[in-house]
Amino acid sequence: TQYNSDLANDLGNLVSRVAKMVISNFDGKLPQPSRDIPGLQSLMDLAEKATESSYAHIKHFRIGNAIADTMNIVRASNKFFDDSAPWKMAKEGKKDQMGGVLYACCEAIRIVSILLFPVMPNKMREIRAVFALDDSTLTLVSAQRFFDLQPGTPVKLGESVFPRLQTEKKQDAAKARGGDESAVGLLDISEFARAQMQVAQVLQAERVEGADKLLKLQIDIGSEKRQIVAGVAESYAPEKITCMKIIVVTNLKPAVIRGVESNGMLLAAKKGKNLCLLVPDGDLPLGAKVS
Incomplete structure (x- = not known):
């Protein structure tokens, strides 16, 4: 791997x-x-x-x-x-x-x-x-400096920082069960189910200062309003994305991106320079769960 x-x-x-x-x-x-x-x-x-x-x-x-x-x-x-x-x-x-x-x-x-x-x-x-x-x-x-470490500094080694994954053992166990888990990126259904995705609407959008690709979005997910940061500015101007209904992962840990707090992540598909937001196919209520 x-x-x-x-x-x-x-x-x-x-x-x-x-x-x-x-x-x-x-x-x-x-x-x-x-x-x-x-x-x-x-x-x-x-x-x-x-x-x-x-x-x-x-x-x-x-x-x-x-x-x-x-x-x-x-x-x-x-x-x-x-x-x-x-x-x-x-x-x-x-x-x-x-x-x-x-x-x-x-x-x-x-x-x-x-x-x-x-x-x-x-x-x-x-x-x-x-x-x-x-x-x-x-x-x-x-x-940017080489020779920055101080000679005489104590060096102590604990457990391996990056232990090897037991790939072969896992594959053997999968074959014994009659399955094959060797494909890269396969998830158990319970792992996928942990991601909570909901329909949201963009209330307001503005560019993040000093970041050409980022938009700061104020969104409504029905039960509450949130702020998220999304790297879609090259494909969606603020006025274009405002009022759109989008799909958002709502149970991610908060992150700070370019000094702006983000509480969620919108879903989009990208190939080359083409980026398209994933949107609900129908007039679903805000907060509707995607499964």
Whole structure:
């Protein structure tokens, strides 16, 4: 699965391998950095470019692109680690060079933990805890600097941040029951039923300042009025969407988007640049449940 490939295999494995070597070879303290390591400059250049592009994607709500750019840093760091082979350096008595490799990998992990923080803050805090980092260093300026970690910082590794999913075991169990759950994204009916979707009407719409794609909508779902933020401004002008009846997921946790609170999510279909709202086929009352 994508989870196993990107998170467990790539990021989780990098954190685990690097931290374990620091703990076993440097008494659990971050070693001294070194600039004189083959491949380090290439890793630093890639991290700098990926940080800039990832931040640009986040500003325009291209979250998938931001994650992809950040994962390029993870994959490059794994390659740098494998190519440098610090375990061989340990056997050859090149402890300073080994420490430089591990420090550089820790720096790459630190940068990744900043870039992925907006989309998975809890997991990134777990990673940052390995290197005793607090939230005060969660800044773009910090992400753009290499050699920002302090040598001597304690490194402590707890449980795996991204444990591998037992995909094969689940598939075997499904076959034993006479079914196949290997298709990506299949949901149990009870999981789908947790999403509460209702008919709503847009009472008022306005653009979100500084966000070309976002509209702030005041909606009526029958039992109450709410505010939601939707990325539909390129397809629907405020005057066009006002008074429309739409379908909204109403039991999502509140989110703050560009400083604006959103209490729900409208449903839309998109192909390429074409986006269409999902609307009720008939004059249903506000608050009517969609199932």
